[in-house]
Amino acid sequence: MTRWSADQLAEYMTKLEQTTDEPDEGSESNLQKKCMKYCREHGYPCFHDRSKKKNEPGWPDLMIFMPKGRVVLVELKAGSAKLRREQQALKLNLCYLGHGISVVRSFRRFLEIMKGGEDVNSNGMR
Numbered sequence: 001m002t003r004w005s006a007d008q009l010a011e012y013m014t015k016l017e018q019t020t021d022e023p024d025e026g027s028e029s030n031l032q033k034k035c036m037k038y039c040r041e042h043g044y045p046c047f048h049d050r051s052k053k054k055n056e057p058g059w060p061d062l063m064i065f066m067p068k069g070r071v072v073l074v075e076l077k078a079g080s081a082k083l084r085r086e087q088q089a090l091k092l093n094l095c096y097l098g099h100g101i102s103v104v105r106s107f108r109r110f111l112e113i114m115k116g117g118e119d120v121n122s123n124g125m126r
Helices: 006-017 028-042 085-096 107-114
Strands: 062-065 071-076 101-104
Touching (some): 028 107, 071 107
16 A cells, blocks of 8 residues: 655645636636536535534535436635645545545536536546
């Protein structure tokens, strides 16, 4: 079993975050509103934790439940914002277990994921 130092892990997680996705203008909350509206309009139950101070940190912003047992986990980020340490750790753990978390900076990217442009459940690395 390979053991990584904290610096090696941080470097690896940074690479996982890299994307060619051009961020949308505006705030993360605006992007979140668009994503949640899409889910409502398409009948996909979407959970967003509104009590972050009471729950364990690091969980993705949106947990979206789709047909055929597909669950999409999305961490929204505005601009070039990075994942916090807790988010990095949870993402790595969930990826290890076969569950991907997509870091999304644009509504266009969100739509690609929702329309099945990639299978984030089996990929585990998005």
